[in-house]
Amino acid sequence: MSKSNRKNGLNRRHFLASAAAATTAVSALSAPTVLAEGRPRVVVVGGGAGGATAARYIAKDSEGAVDVTLVEPSRAYYTCFFSNLYIGGFREWVSIGHSYGALAANHGVNVVHDWAVSVDRDARSVGLAGGGSLAYDRLILSPGIDFRAGSVPGWDLSQQNRMPHAYKAGSQTQLLRAQIEAMPEGGTYCMVAPPNPFRCPPGPYERISMVAHVLKQSNPTAKIIIVDPKEKFSKQGLFEDGWQRHYPGMVERIGPDFGGDKVEVRPEAMEVVVDGEAMKVDVCNVIPAQQAGGIAAAAGITNEAGWAPIVPATMQSRADENIHVLGDAAHQGDMPKSGFSANSQAKVCAMAVRGALTGSSVFPPRFSNTCWSLIGTDDGVKVGASYEATDEKIAKTDGFISQTGEGAELRKATYEESLGWYAGITADMFS
Amino acid sequence: MTAPSTASANGLRSTSPAARGRSRTAGLAACLASGLLALGLLLVLPAAGAGSDDAGRGKALFGQCKRCHQVGGGAAHRIGPHLNDVFGRTAGSLADYRYSQAMREAGAGGLIWAGATLDAFLSDPHTFVPHTRMSFDGMEGADDRAALLAWLRGFSGDHSDPSPAEPTATPEEYGLDPHILAIQGDREYGAYLAGECTTCHRTDGADEGIPSITGWPLDDFVIALQAYKHGKRVHPVMQMVTGRLSDEEIAALAAHFHRAEDDP
Ligand SMILES: Cc1cc2nc3c(=O)[nH]c(=O)nc-3n(C[C@H](O)[C@H](O)[C@H](O)COP(=O)(O)OP(=O)(O)OC[C@H]3O[C@@H](n4cnc5c(N)ncnc54)[C@H](O)[C@@H]3O)c2cc1C
Ligand code: HEC
Ligand code: HEC
Numbered sequence: 001m002s003k004s005n006r007k008n009g010l011n012r013r014h015f016l017a018s019a020a021a022a023t024t025a026v027s028a029l030s031a032p033t034v035l036a037e038g039r040p041r042v043v044v045v046g047g048g049a050g051g052a053t054a055a056r057y058i059a060k061d062s063e064g065a066v067d068v069t070l071v072e073p074s075r076a077y078y079t080c081f082f083s084n085l086y087i088g089g090f091r092e093w094v095s096i097g098h099s100y101g102a103l104a105a106n107h108g109v110n111v112v113h114d115w116a117v118s119v120d121r122d123a124r125s126v127g128l129a130g131g132g133s134l135a136y137d138r139l140i141l142s143p144g145i146d147f148r149a150g151s152v153p154g155w156d157l158s159q160q161n162r163m164p165h166a167y168k169a170g171s172q173t174q175l176l177r178a179q180i181e182a183m184p185e186g187g188t189y190c191m192v193a194p195p196n197p198f199r200c201p202p203g204p205y206e207r208i209s210m211v212a213h214v215l216k217q218s219n220p221t222a223k224i225i226i227v228d229p230k231e232k233f234s235k236q237g238l239f240e241d242g243w244q245r246h247y248p249g250m251v252e253r254i255g256p257d258f259g260g261d262k263v264e265v266r267p268e269a270m271e272v273v274v275d276g277e278a279m280k281v282d283v284c285n286v287i288p289a290q291q292a293g294g295i296a297a298a299a300g301i302t303n304e305a306g307w308a309p310i311v312p313a314t315m316q317s318r319a320d321e322n323i324h325v326l327g328d329a330a331h332q333g334d335m336p337k338s339g340f341s342a343n344s345q346a347k348v349c350a351m352a353v354r355g356a357l358t359g360s361s362v363f364p365p366r367f368s369n370t371c372w373s374l375i376g377t378d379d380g381v382k383v384g385a386s387y388e389a390t391d392e393k394i395a396k397t398d399g400f401i402s403q404t405g406e407g408a409e410l411r412k413a414t415y416e417e418s419l420g421w422y423a424g425i426t427a428d429m430f431s
Numbered sequence: 432m433t434a435p436s437t438a439s440a441n442g443l444r445s446t447s448p449a450a451r452g453r454s455r456t457a458g459l460a461a462c463l464a465s466g467l468l469a470l471g472l473l474l475v476l477p478a479a480g481a482g483s484d485d486a487g488r489g490k491a492l493f494g495q496c497k498r499c500h501q502v503g504g505g506a507a508h509r510i511g512p513h514l515n516d517v518f519g520r521t522a523g524s525l526a527d528y529r530y531s532q533a534m535r536e537a538g539a540g541g542l543i544w545a546g547a548t549l550d551a552f553l554s555d556p557h558t559f560v561p562h563t564r565m566s567f568d569g570m571e572g573a574d575d576r577a578a579l580l581a582w583l584r585g586f587s588g589d590h591s592d593p594s595p596a597e598p599t600a601t602p603e604e605y606g607l608d609p610h611i612l613a614i615q616g617d618r619e620y621g622a623y624l625a626g627e628c629t630t631c632h633r634t635d636g637a638d639e640g641i642p643s644i645t646g647w648p649l650d651d652f653v654i655a656l657q658a659y660k661h662g663k664r665v666h667p668v669m670q671m672v673t674g675r676l677s678d679e680e681i682a683a684l685a686a687h688f689h690r691a692e693d694d695p
Contacts, residue, residue: 057626340630347626363623366675370631370668386671398674400667417631417668420640424631431635 039067040357043126043136045116045295047072047100049079050142050326050342052429057350059107065358069110069134070103071126077430078169080200081339082422085374087166087177088210096169098430106431116143119299121320138353141301141308142326142342143293144168145199148306151289152192154265154273162267163284166207167199179283180211186221187282190272192263193228194287197307199328199337201234202383204287206373209239212247213376225281226253227274229261234336235373235383241404242375292329299323307331312389313365314352315345324349333393334385340369343425348389365389372418378408380415489582492575495567498600498651502586506596510647511565513596518587520544522560529646531636533562546584550576566642600654605663612650614682621687624680627672628688645688652685 044055047070055070062068076097085091103109112134118127125133147165149156155163166176180189189211193204208226215222224247233239243251254260259275265286271278291297291306301308301319308325309318310332317323326349327342335341348365355362370384385399402414493502499510506513512528522542523534537560542548552559553576555569570576585592602609628644636645644652658664660673660681673681 061622343630344627351623351626361619361623363620366624366627368627368630368672382668384668384671386675398671400671416640418640420638420642421631423637423639424629424633424641427633427635428629 039065040137041067041069041135042138042140042353042357043134044068044070044140044142045072045126046142046144046293046327047074047077047111048142048144048327048342049081049339049425049429050328050346051140052077052100052103053343053346054140054142054324054326054350054353055109056103056107056429057347058353059103059109061350062354062358062360064108066354067110068108069112070100071112071114071116071128071134072100073113073115074170075099075113078173079339079422079426080167080169080203081425083166083169083173084203084207084210086173087180087207088213088374090210090374093174098426100430102431116295117298119295119323121299121322124322136322137357138322138324139299140324140326140349140353141293141296141299141329142346143295143329145290145292145328145337146294147288148291151195152263152265152286154267155192155286155288159265159267159286162270163265163286165287166285167203167287176283176285180214181218183215183219183222183282185219186223187219188223188225188280189215189283189285190225190227190279190281191285192265192272192287193226193230193233193260195229195261195289197337198287198290200339200371201336202239202371202373205233205235205239206375207285208251209242209246209373209375212243212250216247216250222250224251225272225279226251227260227263227272228253228255229263231256234371235381235401237404238381238402239373239375242379242381246376246379290328292325296325296329301325303331305331312391312394313348315349316352324353333387333390334396335367335369335387335394336371338369338371339425340371340421341367343428344368345394367394370421372414372421374415374418378412378415380411380418382414382418485578486582486585488575488578489580492570492579493582495570496579497597499565499567501596501599502583503592503594503596509599510651514583514586515591516587517544517549518546518584522548529636531562531564531638531643533560534564546580549580549583553579562637562639564636564638564643566638599648600651602654602657605654605658605661607654607657607661607663611653611657611678611681614653614678616679616682616684616686618683618686620680621683621685624676624684625687628684631668647685647688649685649689652688653681656681656684 042058044051051070051072055068058066059068076099079096082091082096086093086096100111104111115129116126117129119139125135126139127133160172161175164172164176164179166172183189191204191208208224212224254274262275264273265284266273270281270284272281272284292302292308296302296308297306301317301323303309308329308331310316310325310330311318312332315324315326315330317325326345328337330345344367348367351362354360367387368385370382372380372382374380381402383401386397387394388397500514501507501509502514506515508528512525522538522544523530524538553570556563556565556567602611631641632644634645636643656673656676659666659669660676662670
């Protein structure tokens with residue numbers, strides 16, 4: 001949208017029709033911060049699906065009225081979404097990397113490449129690993145996930161090069177793909193799947209599909225084993241049907257009824273022990289149990305399970321109204337932990353933060369999510385839902401899911417849609 | 432029907448089944464444009480003044496284009512540019528229509544619309560002009576394309592068909608209440624609601640697998656969303672998205688995505 005158009009938008013008649021509904025949402029916010037000298041300051045920690053979107057929308061829509069600083073250690077963000085397609089050979093590595101340049105150039109976001117290490121909630125400031133600190137009127141945390149120590153006995157972060165998680169995209173993803181390519185003929189790939197809740201519910205199973213796709217071509221006698229603590233998983237019927245059709249006999253899943261919940265790994269020996277029985281594997285992809293990125297706990301806003309509870313209408317922390325939490329780190333209700341969800345929550349949060357800091361209009365919040373997964377070439381499926389904010393949680397209102405037995409044309413169209421979505425969401429985060 | 436089949440006999444419709452659909456890598460337009468010029472095939476046009484049966488068939492087939500294009504007396508740009516005098520037109524060249532960069536570049540690279548190039552484009556738009564904003568998957572049958580092009584040819588040149596252009600979409604054809612078009616949308620509210628759309632639809636109008644929805648005429652936009660809402664167009668995502676939009680919200684979205692400079 002051009003600058004002049006945005007101006008036109010602002011000059012328009014004020015909104016009346018759903019003013020009543022809007023007031024309800026406004027009252028959920030704390031009173032607008034009394035503006036001290038200078039512009040109100042927003043600090044966003046984490047430049048991923050939630051954080052980049054929030055920073056972009058606040059800076060873009062406030063047209064300079066809010067000072068936005070984004071703290072993110074990496075200079076390029078590699079998306080977890082579509083990282084499985086990279087493993088499957090459907091995407092080039094460079095195609096899933098994005099820079100923060102446009103956020104600074106087009107919208108005036110200050111991008112600070114550093115780690116946030118502490119939050120002083122009384123002084124309202126964030127400490128940086130590099131030594132400085134940043135004062136804020138509102139702090140937005142979207143740090144994604146960290147792994148829960150000890151959730152898979154025998155595994156810790158020091159073992160991630162022998163047994164990669166590849167659940168934060170980057171060198172881990174490239175390592176896992178290289179290990180799969182280097183598997184001996186007829187070798188075994190094993191995934192230790194995570195317990196609920198975790199980032200991207202269909203993610204592990206889309207990965208299985210992509211690993212099978214690669215091995216079917218390069219190493220057709222190879223075996224794939226999933227050790228899974230969960231009774232059931234996302235889009236299970238669709239995945240199992242797809243594995244049957246594309247990769248018959250290749251994928252075996254050990255659920256909790258066969259000890260999938262009693263697993264231990266021995267990285268030195270490349271062994272996985274299921275219910276006391278050791279098996280030798282060639283690649284072991286350990287996806288441990290998860291919790292909110294460490295900075296949320298450092299800020300003291302997480303619950304016992306390690307996630308940060310929020311107020312649905314504004315994404316404010318239940319523990320501190322000056323902090324908002326987005327994406328995977330938030331404990332919010334019915335939305336899956338996905339990039340789409342984080343992006344959707346970020347727009348609700350951006351509206352609430354602007355409303356509180358600049359008095360701009362606040363409309364009733366809306367959330368939505370759609371997650372596509374690729375099962376095989378041109379065989380895409382999706383699941384999606386709409387959500388609304390209740391006092392208690394973000395609650396699902398409507399939804400849909402692909403069906404087994406759909407025609408090839410429809411599955412191909414669904415895959416092509418996912419390409420469009422990827423182009424859309426990454427532009428919505430970074431352009 | 433001879434001319435377009437000449438074109439395919441020359442191997443111009445080189446879209447193999449594997450390359451069909453939206454494999455967005457090949458750039459046939461550029462190589463074809465120069466190849467066609469070199470071969471002088473621009474002269475191979477479908478015969479003008481085809482028999483009236485054929486004309487009826489061509490007109491009926493234009494039903495697939497009609498949602499987005501007008502042709503005939505008083506035709507204006509709608510979702511796509513008007514198609515009067517499209518034969519001989521350089522691709523992406525009408526100054527008052529906002530084309531995709533891809534279409535403008537194809538034109539700058541020498542693509543001129545003629546029987547053979549139109550045939551190749553319509554058979555698989557996204558392979559012939561990768562990244563075009565035209566959200567149309569292609570017309571499979573060579574005979575169908577020939578009949579359509581023969582009819583369309585009648586609206587190009589000195590003696591073009593004077594019949595008035597038909598509207599792109601009307602509420603009635605989807606069984607919708609015409610009053611939906613009279614609702615004034617609030618742009619500021621539309622801008623907020625649009626946040627839900629831009630996770631999938633790009634604001635720069637690029638179509639990478641999800642259709643472009645920027646720069647549409649207001650009415651076409653409202654009718655498209657209302658058609659999904661009332662199940663007259665079927666698509667699980669868009670039916671879910673529109674299911675919770677009120678008539679006022681749909682009008683607000685149309686106002687937001689519409690740009691004054693795109694008015695016909
Ligand atoms: C294999 C896989 C496939 C997936 N597929 C999909 C999909 O198809 N669709 C979908 O919608 N979602 C998908 N997801 C989920 C999606 O990637 C996440 O849900 C999404 O990225 C969450 O966004 P976020 O902002 O919460 O965290 P992230 O996107 O992870 O961003 C967090 C950012 O914060 C930074 N950070 C962390 N701590 C600090 C700190 N202390 N200081 C400064 N910066 C910090 C990190 O460097 C990171 O860049 C997938 C995930 C995986 C692993
Ligand atoms: C969903 C809407 C839509 C449909 C359906 C559609 N078009 Fe298009 N068409 C467009 C748009 C939008 C453009 C501009 C493309 C661009 O800029 O990349 C376009 C461009 C064109 C062009 C290029 C015109 C120029 O000035 O360069 C031709 C020719 C064309 N369409 C013919 C057709 C025909 C014939 C059909 C039916 C078989 C059809 N279109 C169906 C939307 C559509
Ligand atoms: C989850 C992704 C997604 C979201 C979110 C989404 N759309 Fe769509 N939209 C699509 C897809 C896919 C199609 C193509 C549907 C079809 O084939 O009929 C589409 C089609 C459309 C069309 C018709 C396009 C045409 O060429 O006829 C319009 C108009 C539209 N969307 C508007 C919107 C608006 C407005 C919103 C926000 C309120 C929105 N969409 C949200 C994915 C999405």
